[in-house]
Amino acid sequence: MTNLTAEVVSIGDEMTSGARLDTNAQWLSQRLGDLGIDVQFHSTVGDTLQHNIDVFRTAAERVDFVVATGGLGPTRDDLTRQALAAVVGQPLELRQSALDHITSLFSKRNREMPSRNEVQAMFPVGSQEIFNPQGTAPGVDVAFDRQGKRPSRVFALPGVPAEMKRMFDQTVAPRILESVGRRSHIEHLVMKFFGIGESDMEHRLGEMISRDRIPRVGITVSSATISLRITAMADSPEQCRELIRGTRQEILDRVGELHFGDGEDFEQYHAVRRELDRRGQSLVSLELGNAAKLAGWFASLGKTATYRGGFCFADLPELAAVFAVAVPSATQTLLEKTGADWLLVVDAYPSLEVEAEEPLPAAEVRFVVVGPDGRTFSTTSRLGGHPAIVHARIGKAALAWFRTVLARESSTADSAAATTP
Amino acid sequence: MTNLTAEVVSIGDEMTSGARLDTNAQWLSQRLGDLGIDVQFHSTVGDTLQHNIDVFRTAAERVDFVVATGGLGPTRDDLTRQALAAVVGQPLELRQSALDHITSLFSKRNREMPSRNEVQAMFPVGSQEIFNPQGTAPGVDVAFDRQGKRPSRVFALPGVPAEMKRMFDQTVAPRILESVGRRSHIEHLVMKFFGIGESDMEHRLGEMISRDRIPRVGITVSSATISLRITAMADSPEQCRELIRGTRQEILDRVGELHFGDGEDFEQYHAVRRELDRRGQSLVSLELGNAAKLAGWFASLGKTATYRGGFCFADLPELAAVFAVAVPSATQTLLEKTGADWLLVVDAYPSLEVEAEEPLPAAEVRFVVVGPDGRTFSTTSRLGGHPAIVHARIGKAALAWFRTVLARESSTADSAAATTP
Missing domain, CATH: 3.90.950.20 (CinA-like)
Known part of the structure; x- marks a missing residue:
């Protein structure tokens, strides 16, 4: 299996100016790593069309998957759709299905849809929608041809973290797996530990945290709590869980006395x-x-x-x-x-x-x-x-x-x- | 005065993999903005030499100032010095002054300097040192010639936030001001407010937060507390403070009833x-x-x-x-x-x-x-x-x-x- 690569792109003047801290790029990097994909670059760019085009073009040339956040809102500052259309050389077209979803979100909130929101239903010809169950900004999924290499795939998601995360897990991750012919299901389990430093933990886990291991075990530290994240990919949810069970037991055999529970948000x-x-x-x-x-x-x-x-x-x-x-x-x-x-x-x-x-x-x-x-x-x-x-x-x-x-x-x-x- | 531009570069596999959240880029973007410089891009790259060279070359071509963090440690993963040498086409040379400083830091801690730390005293020929009062990694300051444009200037700093921040304020900011012929002194004052949303605050401040205003007033929000950051540049600290006093009073005239104190870390x-x-x-x-x-x-x-x-x-x-x-x-x-x-x-x-x-x-x-x-x-x-x-x-x-x-x-x-x- 060749080494698949990715780049995370964050879009918005509020990021380049330092007004806001970008936490999306870190989250996406971890998730892409879970899928076995090597994130090589992050790029952040402001709300300037030509800069967006340059950044997307560079990214699509140098990696297999680009995941971008931001620039999908309804205002004139939101340029991601136009930038992607320019990069793939296709015009934007209105998608009725997306427009219907946006209209229905407004009517659920008892509001009329402002006409400017129509632009959120525009997609480059040939691209796919990424459904956004929570917000009015659907994502864009578009392929970019590269000479002598497999096409790269660009996924553009909204910058709102809750929407972005759900769309990545629901739609982007399965499409990535499908496109590279990997197993169709993916499941995660996070195990939590306290009372050991990161390097000691790495030492005791040894080859278990190797990037090639199946299932993969990722390690992150937050305020002295260590999280081990097991990611299993298989043909069914049951097979995923079976793989996770085995790996969880191997981890407990090595560092079980420091384990206090399972779950991303589970604390002591x-x-x-x-x-x-x-x-x-x-x-x-x-x-x-x-x-x-x-x-x-x-x-x-x-x-x-x-x-x-x-x-x-x-x-x-x-x-x-x-x-x-x-x-x-x-x-x-x-x-x-x-x-x-x-x-x-x-x-x-x-x-x-x-x-x-x-x-x-x-x-x-x-x-x-x-x-x-x-x-x-x-x-x-x-x-x-x-x-x-x-x-x-x-x-x-x-x-x-x-x-x-x-x-x-x-x-x-x-x-x-x-x-x- | 032409519009000066900058890019912030963050280096390290721990960032591209999502193991660590990059907060340096945000801090540097704010500081560069305070200097009146338009930050257009952030780039993050792992510990791969060719990727570092590519990122530095692209950045130096497209902006006037590049500020990088990371990759200046003593290990084989630390490639910033080599990447900069390759980008400017100069060999690395040992600087005795830097070596003396590193040696003295170790002897202060009663430790012998490991031989691998010698590499931290290596600089591309023609570059300047950036003194690091707290750590063993001096920074690198190097000019990059561009056809038909003023040379761009690349500052490489360590990734440790406390060291990076002090080096930026002590050395990088004054060198940037000097290189563009701006006033030689810079002073900041942060005023704190509670009880108003960001957009209402912007509305009440009106043209005071324009990016062209002198002194410049920047706005940031953290957990519903608003900070207004006044940055004055002048020929002396006294003149800076005089400018700040005037702007502070103008702000109080507009939103004084919401002001509760001054200082970056001053809270209610x-x-x-x-x-x-x-x-x-x-x-x-x-x-x-x-x-x-x-x-x-x-x-x-x-x-x-x-x-x-x-x-x-x-x-x-x-x-x-x-x-x-x-x-x-x-x-x-x-x-x-x-x-x-x-x-x-x-x-x-x-x-x-x-x-x-x-x-x-x-x-x-x-x-x-x-x-x-x-x-x-x-x-x-x-x-x-x-x-x-x-x-x-x-x-x-x-x-x-x-x-x-x-x-x-x-x-x-x-x-x-x-x-x-």
Whole structure:
């Protein structure tokens, strides 16, 4: 199988001027990589027709697949349709099916379609539509002939991330697979890990993260959480899932002790909630120092019997003053007043007031869990890193410690239960 | 003055593969825009020598200034120096001054310089160094001859954001100004605003945000906070500051009532802290629902007499239970127990569990301020927006309401003082 290549093109003055951060290119690069396609270039260009034509022509000459975002709106600044027509040397024509969809979206919102939106139903002759279930901008799918090489394929999608992502997954990815004669189905599974650096993870996974592996395993890191993304392509969804199951087990055999759950958006606080739900127990958090990560994460779960509140203070005496108790008994008092089963304490988040953007030197942070019957489990970690992520890393390390305590407790309880006649 | 143009180039497989999000290109685009230079393209390329050569050649042909990041490390993947040498057709030579700096950085860290780092002191013949005060990778500044046009100038900087930013401000920006015969000094001031949308702000500023204005005023938005960035170029820092003062006043005349402070990193919670410090008063926050923004923001200030703690619950009954009081008196009890002067309540942050990435419909949120003597000031807003920013917007609206209450209180107090003999 020859090496297939791609380029991601982002269109809009708001990107070239720096008014907006382009996150589409990263997302598309990951997805194309999942398909086994080597993304070689990103190009960003403003709303100038000739520049768009130049960028599309260069891209279509040098790679097999071009995926572009932006420039498909109804205004005069939106030039992607014209640029593509110029590149393939075809006029634009009105497609009734696209126009009907746009009109129906407006009538669903009880609005008349402005006449300028008609332009969104114009396509270069010979191109295919890419259906947009959410918005008025259909995408354009057009082939570009190249001398001596297979034609390249250009997919133009809207810049709105939610629309772009759905259209890529629903239509573009299957068309890419079909065009290169690959398996017709594709499925993903994301596994989440905490407690290891990226390079150690890569080392332990070894050849599993090779780009040639089937199914492919991709690694990404976000604020000290590692995601492994398994992508399986096969002739049926069942076969995809079977492949994923096998690879998932191989990964668990290597790094299972660091795995806390599956799913793109699954975080440790979801894992904690699940475990507490299972036990019918509840938690409060106490965060001291310069951040309140746990309070924010658990609050995002909404009202739940599991999480009973977040308390955030500069230091322990501030908490003690609220309940008018001595400092040493403040945490125990907090647990009693809230009626929760567990208290998780971060003591303390460091200040980030250092030289801008320099990594924060590692500092000692203590994590304390106070459990039923007032038993206390504490540990100290040395944690540092980039200021943008160090507080999140500390909050996550606190959750990892709490998960460790829960696991120990449950194995103790199990063995106690096992030895009780 | 002719229109000067630029391209930003980002180098590294970690960017083309989507493993890392490129934020350098956005920052550089804003800075180049501040200098009055029109950024027309961004290009991202992996660690492949021929691709780097192609991208640099295309960029140098089509714009006046190219600013690149990445590929200046000591490993075999770092190809920027070789690519630039190939593009200008000059060999690489060792620069003793650069080597001395690299060696001295290692000896400061009590480490021997690995021999592979020597390559970081290699420069294309005829190029200039760009000093890197923080790291071992000096930048490269090289001119590229173009037929019939002024030569283009290529600046290659390391990919580490903190190093890149400092080198751009210290060396690249002054060299760009010098090369185009512009004023020799440049100063920035960022003014911050809350309570208005971007398009309304643009409308009220009118011609002030024209790209030709001197000094130039740039507008950016981050989670509903608007930043206006004034950039003045003149023959001395004093003249720059004089220009900035005048423009700042013009802006205040138009939108002064929405202005809450100056400085890139100055946020509303800093403004609140400053005002409470001035009064010698203190605040606690109570956040209900699905977020804990205020707790996080105020915690980041560290221990201060101003902020006495953050309390986060699903709803008011949860708070009432902690203090074993009836729900209606829970907020008053909280204020008394903490001994703070003011309580700011967000009631409540909505759940974000909607269709992924679709804008959240506007929902009613109540903001309550309880002040000294138990007086209560409340307001209700309808707030929605993109899930990534809607909770921050609600927290910021709460701070805006608190600032309004403080301002009213102080004008009431002033007028009371004025009428008292």
